[in-house]
Amino acid sequence: MSLQQAQINALRNLPVPPGLNFIDNEAVPAASGEDMPVFSPIDGTELTRLAVSGGEDMDRAVTAARRAFEAGDWARMAPMDRKKIMFRWADLIDRHALEIAVLGVRDNGTDIRMALKGEPQSAAETIRFYGEAIDKRNGEITPTRKEVLSLIHKEPVGVVGVIIPWNFPLMIGAWKLAPALAAGNSVVVKPSEEAALSTLRVIELAAEAGMPPGVLNAVNGRGAVVGEALGLHMDVDVLAFTGSGGVGRRLLEYSARSNLKRVYLELGGKSPNLVFADAPDLEKAAKETAASIFRNNGQVCVAASRLAVERPVYDDFMQMVAKEAAALKIGDPLSLEYSTGALANVAQLEKTKSAIARARGQGAEIFQGGHQIHAESGGFYHEPTILTGVHASMDVVQNEVFGPVLAARAFDSEAEAITIANETVYGLSSVLWTANLSRAHCISAKIKSGVVQINCYSGADITAPLGGVRQSGNGSDRSLHALGKYENLKSKWIQL
Ligand code: NAD
Numbered sequence: 001m002s003l004q005q006a007q008i009n010a011l012r013n014l015p016v017p018p019g020l021n022f023i024d025n026e027a028v029p030a031a032s033g034e035d036m037p038v039f040s041p042i043d044g045t046e047l048t049r050l051a052v053s054g055g056e057d058m059d060r061a062v063t064a065a066r067r068a069f070e071a072g073d074w075a076r077m078a079p080m081d082r083k084k085i086m087f088r089w090a091d092l093i094d095r096h097a098l099e100i101a102v103l104g105v106r107d108n109g110t111d112i113r114m115a116l117k118g119e120p121q122s123a124a125e126t127i128r129f130y131g132e133a134i135d136k137r138n139g140e141i142t143p144t145r146k147e148v149l150s151l152i153h154k155e156p157v158g159v160v161g162v163i164i165p166w167n168f169p170l171m172i173g174a175w176k177l178a179p180a181l182a183a184g185n186s187v188v189v190k191p192s193e194e195a196a197l198s199t200l201r202v203i204e205l206a207a208e209a210g211m212p213p214g215v216l217n218a219v220n221g222r223g224a225v226v227g228e229a230l231g232l233h234m235d236v237d238v239l240a241f242t243g244s245g246g247v248g249r250r251l252l253e254y255s256a257r258s259n260l261k262r263v264y265l266e267l268g269g270k271s272p273n274l275v276f277a278d279a280p281d282l283e284k285a286a287k288e289t290a291a292s293i294f295r296n297n298g299q300v301c302v303a304a305s306r307l308a309v310e311r312p313v314y315d316d317f318m319q320m321v322a323k324e325a326a327a328l329k330i331g332d333p334l335s336l337e338y339s340t341g342a343l344a345n346v347a348q349l350e351k352t353k354s355a356i357a358r359a360r361g362q363g364a365e366i367f368q369g370g371h372q373i374h375a376e377s378g379g380f381y382h383e384p385t386i387l388t389g390v391h392a393s394m395d396v397v398q399n400e401v402f403g404p405v406l407a408a409r410a411f412d413s414e415a416e417a418i419t420i421a422n423e424t425v426y427g428l429s430s431v432l433w434t435a436n437l438s439r440a441h442c443i444s445a446k447i448k449s450g451v452v453q454i455n456c457y458s459g460a461d462i463t464a465p466l467g468g469v470r471q472s473g474n475g476s477d478r479s480l481h482a483l484g485k486y487e488n489l490k491s492k493w494i495q496l
Contacts, residue, residue, distance in 0.1 A: 003098075005336050008112055011102040012334045016048035019196050019220055021057055022203050024064045025213040030221065031056045038197070041109035041342040042332060044378035050196055053221035058188070058229035061217040065159045065186035066235050068214030075156050075184040079135035086131030086182060089209035090124040093202055097121055100170070102334065104198035108166050109342030109380065110296050111333040122462075123174035123202060126478075129462045130182035133480055142491075149494040154487045156184035157262075158237040161230040163223070163251075165243045166195035166344050167299040167402075172266075173199055175466075175477035176240040180486040181216065188236070189218045190227050192243075194345050196220050223247065232258045238486060242266040242301070244400075245471055264475035264485055266301070267468060268400040269428030271449065272421040273304035274411075277313045279433035280455055286320035288457040289406075292431060294328055294384040297343050298352075298404040302429035302451065302458070302466075306390075306397060307408040308420045314410040318388070321406075322368045325384040331374060342379045343403060349380040352403030356385055359396035359407070365389045367408065392423045400426075414439065421447045427470035431457055450476065 018035060020027040029035070035049040051057075069075050074082065093100065097120040105115045137154060144150040160180040164173045169192060180187050191199040199218065206216045219226050227247070231239060231254030239261055241251055248265040255263045273292060279285045292304035309317045333341025343349045349372065356370055369385035382404055390397050390407040397407050411417045421430055421443075429451040434440050444452040450467045453459065460466070467476025475485050 003113065003116065003336065007098060008102060008334050008336070011099055012106070016103065016106065016197065018048050019050040019200050021051050021053055021061070021220055022200060022218040023061045024217070025207040025211070027204070030054065031060075036193070038107065039345070040106050041344055041380045042106065042334065042377075044346075044380070047106055048197070050193060051220045053219050053226050055225070055229040057221070058219050058226050058233065061188045061219045062159060062230070062233050062235050064214035065188050065217055068212060069156070069158050069186040073212040074181075074186065074215045077184075079137075082182065082184065083131040083135055085210045086127050086178070089206050089211065090127040090131070092205040092209055093120050093124040093127070096201070096205065097124070100198050100201055103201060104170065104195065105333050105341065107197045108169070108195040108344045109333050110168070111338060111341040112336070114296060115333070118168055119170040119198060120202070123170040126171070126174040126462050127178045130178040130483065133483065134182040137483065147496050149496055151492040151494070153490040153492060154183075155490050157486055157488050158185060159235055160185045160187045160486055161190070161233070161236045161239045162187055163190045163227055163230065163239065163241045163243065164192055164199065166192040167296065167301070169195050169199045170202055172242045172477070173202075175482065176242075177216070179482045180238075180240065181211075183483055183486040185486050186215050187217065188230060189216070190223070190230050191218060191220060193220065193222060228254065231255070234259045236261055238262045238264070240264045240485065242477075244268055248473065262485075265473040266477055267428075267471060267473040268402070268426060269301055269303070269468065269472050270306060270398065270400055270424040270426045271302055271304045271429040271431070272306045272308060272447070273431040274417045274421060274433065274443070275307070275309045275313070275317060276417075276434040276436070276439070277310040278435045280435040282313060282317060283320060285433040286317060287324050289321050290324035290328070290384070292457045293406045294325055294340065294404050297340060297382065299344060299348065299402050304429070304431045304457065305401065305406060306420070307406055308411045308417055309408070310417075311410040311412050318367065318386075318408065321408075322386060325368055325386060328384055330381055330383065342381050344380070346380055348403060349382060352382050352401060352405060355396055355399075355401040355403065355405055356387070359387050359390070359394060362394045362396075363389060364394060364396060364407070369404070392420075398424055414443065418443060418446050421449075425471040426468065428468040428472035429453065
């Protein structure tokens, strides 16, 4: 059944309960009783309030998680039974998908079509993927001397701390929660204070599905306070994070200052999009180029924010991308009339505006867009913006904007294209358009990024890893490989 405006309208003005912590399967306020306002990016009004927790709340959640882990109700449950609960959880998410998606959109401004597919539906799919995998994951016997039987057991690590950002909190959250829980761990989530509401609802549904108390907990509040408390906690074994490089560095420090917990970082990117004159379908490339940077207003970690086009087709290609960008309808994310919603918060809007102003100051030209729009609504909207005349030393080339800003230029040789691809400290994703198979393979080997997309954008799914190299992070999310992040290998030697 296709999505109807009336279904959305029935949900869009429902009162939103306050965002509380979730500990031992109970919604509880912060110990201090403190909370803060949550503003809607759609019109800037106060949507609800969110608990502002402190170290005491975090300690309570980690203690509950540890107690649940040691009790073994989940950790030692037969994997087949854990799977059943994870499937029930995914079914509940699907049953409430539109309600959850609308709540999330009211909190972070992603357009409803993308939010429905990319958030609850994708989270349910991920939960099923890892639930389905866990009772098929064998231990190993190593080929050792014949007097010894040597076994490798895959054990849960214990308590996993998960810190997530505000763009796609359910999708990204599930990439961490689902393998961690499937492996038998207990989890404490620190949702982003900018978009916590849909995550809290999904965590509540896990309890309804039968997850034992203490296995999955959430603590809300400011990153610098509760995120730090989680990072420094002596009883957390692994931290899994998606967010900015600055906070990623802090998490490594927290680990060093506390118990040397393992830290997995999924950080930012400044992903290149290289278009060669022999691209098999330039129109498709232009359409996907626009989508790769302007969908969700560029608030996508793998957004291809740097475009480089081979000079013979540069002018034509830029016109095609500009046409695609102009066709996007930016506005109310809960109206099916629009294809793209609002920036998630006022800080993102200001960051976008100042990145454009700085780029102009450094010599870039505005090829298209460049302005805030719909200011009268009170919400946070900005035109898709294309900058040309950019070069490697500009901030807009080196630093993530995380807004609808594309930095474009021409290149003259394959070697120059590779130099452009690798000119930043990041290495998350890259896109390559060429009909020359040999060139595609050779260039993708030389690009320093965790993902290379050839003649497509975003074709992959939960079966394939997503992770960065260099300052884009370590330890991929997604795929069966992600399970290993939440397990320890225990070697057992038996003298025969
Ligand atoms: P952020 O780093 O500001 O915040 C992420 C989370 O960290 C939030 O929950 C926040 O509360 C918490 N936090 C903030 N300060 C903290 C501290 N001192 N200690 C512990 N936790 C703290 O990032 P954001 O603005 O929410 O998200 C945008 C960033 O995330 C961008 O850089 C983007 O590229 C990145 N991102 C990466 C991926 C990926 O898969 N690589 C996906 C999405 C977003």
